[in-house]
Amino acid sequence: MSNLVPLYVILPLACAFLIPIVGRFIKGFQKALLSLVLLILTILSFHLIFGGLDQPVTYRVGGWEASDGIPIAIYLVMDGLSAFVLLIVNLIGLLATIYSISYIKKYTAENNFYALLSLMIAGMNGVVLTGDMFNLYVFLEIAVIASYALVAFGIEKTELEASFKYQVLGGIASLLILLAIGMLYWHTRTLNMADISGLLANSSHGPFMTFTQILLISGFGLKAAMIPFHAWLPDAHSSAPSPISAMLSGVLIKAVGVYALLRLFFNMFALTYEISLVITVIGTLSMVIGVFLAIGQWDLKRLLAYHSISQMGYVVMGVGMGMILMVQGGDRSVAALAIAGGLFHMINHAVFKGLLFLNAGAIEYVTGTRNLKMMGGLFKSLPLTTTTSLGASLSISGIPPFNGFFSKLIIIVAAVKGGFYLLAVLAVLVSIVTLASFMKFQRYAFFNKSTFSRKIREVPFPMSLSMVVLVIFCLALSLLIFPGVREVMLTPAVDVLMETTNYATTITGM
Amino acid sequence: MTVYYMCFLLFLVGLYGMVTRRNLIKIVISFTIMEFSVFLFFALIGYVENGEAPILTKNLPENPVFVDPLPQAMVLTAIVIGLATSAMLLAIAIRLYKKYGTFNIREINNLRG
Numbered sequence A: 001m002s003n004l005v006p007l008y009v010i011l012p013l014a015c016a017f018l019i020p021i022v023g024r025f026i027k028g029f030q031k032a033l034l035s036l037v038l039l040i041l042t043i044l045s046f047h048l049i050f051g052g053l054d055q056p057v058t059y060r061v062g063g064w065e066a067s068d069g070i071p072i073a074i075y076l077v078m079d080g081l082s083a084f085v086l087l088i089v090n091l092i093g094l095l096a097t098i099y100s101i102s103y104i105k106k107y108t109a110e111n112n113f114y115a116l117l118s119l120m121i122a123g124m125n126g127v128v129l130t131g132d133m134f135n136l137y138v139f140l141e142i143a144v145i146a147s148y149a150l151v152a153f154g155i156e157k158t159e160l161e162a163s164f165k166y167q168v169l170g171g172i173a174s175l176l177i178l179l180a181i182g183m184l185y186w187h188t189r190t191l192n193m194a195d196i197s198g199l200l201a202n203s204s205h206g207p208f209m210t211f212t213q214i215l216l217i218s219g220f221g222l223k224a225a226m227i228p229f230h231a232w233l234p235d236a237h238s239s240a241p242s243p244i245s246a247m248l249s250g251v252l253i254k255a256v257g258v259y260a261l262l263r264l265f266f267n268m269f270a271l272t273y274e275i276s277l278v279i280t281v282i283g284t285l286s287m288v289i290g291v292f293l294a295i296g297q298w299d300l301k302r303l304l305a306y307h308s309i310s311q312m313g314y315v316v317m318g319v320g321m322g323m324i325l326m327v328q329g330g331d332r333s334v335a336a337l338a339i340a341g342g343l344f345h346m347i348n349h350a351v352f353k354g355l356l357f358l359n360a361g362a363i364e365y366v367t368g369t370r371n372l373k374m375m376g377g378l379f380k381s382l383p384l385t386t387t388t389s390l391g392a393s394l395s396i397s398g399i400p401p402f403n404g405f406f407s408k409l410i411i412i413v414a415a416v417k418g419g420f421y422l423l424a425v426l427a428v429l430v431s432i433v434t435l436a437s438f439m440k441f442q443r444y445a446f447f448n449k450s451t452f453s454r455k456i457r458e459v460p461f462p463m464s465l466s467m468v469v470l471v472i473f474c475l476a477l478s479l480l481i482f483p484g485v486r487e488v489m490l491t492p493a494v495d496v497l498m499e500t501t502n503y504a505t506t507i508t509g510m
Numbered sequence B: 001m002t003v004y005y006m007c008f009l010l011f012l013v014g015l016y017g018m019v020t021r022r023n024l025i026k027i028v029i030s031f032t033i034m035e036f037s038v039f040l041f042f043a044l045i046g047y048v049e050n051g052e053a054p055i056l057t058k059n060l061p062e063n064p065v066f067v068d069p070l071p072q073a074m075v076l077t078a079i080v081i082g083l084a085t086s087a088m089l090l091a092i093a094i095r096l097y098k099k100y101g102t103f104n105i106r107e108i109n110n111l112r113g
Helices: A007-023 A029-048 A080-106 A110-129 A133-154 A157-188 A193-202 A207-224 A233-240 A242-268 A273-295 A300-327 A332-367 A383-396 A403-418 A421-447 A461-481 A487-496 A501-510 B001-019 B024-046 B070-100
Strands: A058-059 A073-078
Touching: A007 A029, A007 A110, A029 A110, A029 A133, A029 A487, A058 A207, A073 A080, A073 A110, A073 A233, A073 A501, A080 A110, A080 A242, A080 A332, A080 A461, A080 A487, A110 A133, A110 A242, A133 A157, A133 A193, A133 A233, A133 B070, A157 A207, A157 A233, A157 B001, A157 B024, A157 B070, A193 A242, A193 A273, A193 A383, A193 A501, A207 A242, A207 A273, A207 A300, A233 A242, A233 A300, A242 A273, A242 A300, A242 A332, A242 A487, A242 A501, A273 A300, A273 A421, A300 A403, A300 A421, A300 A487, A332 A383, A332 A403, A332 A461, A383 A403, A383 A421, A383 A461, A461 A487, B001 B024, B024 B070
Parallel strands: none
Antiparallel strands: A058 A073
């Protein structure tokens, strides 16, 4: 079992290497190879989740055993939370790749596109799996440098400008993270997260550690585009090609931003009240301000990008409430509920926001515009896109029986039970504003009077296939609320975060 | 300890440059300054006063104190990554110059809101 873990990094990396070389000679090689690899990895993730991952699986790169209890090798750790996030990464990656088969034809350098995409997926898989601080930085840079290039892929004025902005802010974030890693190493003389956790538990939390934690929050907050650090996201996510927007919004900000934040603050540092409060406040601000910034947008992809900030706010807020309850010694079952709601909303957001960006791409593909005012009456000519985007819009605004309703419900119930009444009210309010914003999208794009004189035909098969699969997931993920499925997928991930010190003891103990 | 503070000051100098400069190339240069201040920090934390090179030779003193080789290895990796980021930034800056005919970010502002 443990030998399968590095495949998540090796296979996409091999793809990134082979595609530019072999793809030049064999037509269609790049699409086939990347789809196949991601299909294998998705099936492997499902197998790991449903086939029993009772114990965390560790893989030591190079095979170095720990000596005197000090880990030497770089550890790759696969536990409930990693498996959960890996499933999101590879599933959305697979569907975005299938979608790209038709969509990317309008660009010239297909090989480069697929090579960069596989590089980005390799980086994200690495970030999710790694148990080593410096390795985390290396994989993070692999993922984000590939994404810088992909944002600029259209090389028009706006794409280049967005990419430059993204690179400047992303670069600052990376350096803050690197500085924090340096300070951690200075303090503990080790890079292994489990080892650091053990050492930090024995030492007191001085101002030095607080400074390091603040550096990490700002760094990963910038990567996750939480509200004081959000300036790059709407530009970058709206300028990228649509399948890449789906990857960036659906996966990248979760894998390198929120996931890393959760892993470090739950499993590496000891939880403190101040940090939990900061994380909750950042989440709430993102949730509220993000949606109000979104409401005035007329560029479809910009609107969706602002909603990403808002929806990720729900995730961070849910998890932050769980953190506060755990620190204050509140009811642990309520804390578990809040964290479960956060993680549940994370996978839901990946699915419906991925789908919405693919819809936006489909509309842009057939009409050539992203401006909502210039669309209208598309539902007659694009029945499939209309249906799928209706599903996704209902899902993001929290209408039953779609998945978004259940995750928001869990977060709100947890907030009420935990005594965060203000946050519960805000969550409901933001949900209503989201609904209004998506009604605007539906009305202007699909149901207004048509402004197009020429005939518009439905998008090609690979694009519609991805959209249909995603809308099925939008419905199917509602099942996660029921016991039986929940215990298999969600509970192991929540347990990793709830049992904060377990991570360190199981890994250093092996 | 002073040297660490100066290293952090260099970091802030780079950050100041990135925030206030209007020229794309100057932004890239400020970014590189910031980057190298972090590399310098890594080199500093590996240094041990009167330390030996971490190589096992026959004529080592009694109870040798070695400098820490791991930060140096990390700096090498980080420099390579830094090269990739700088190359990417400069490539985009050149493309922007070709499209707009200027390096001034005041004039490169298609994206609003």
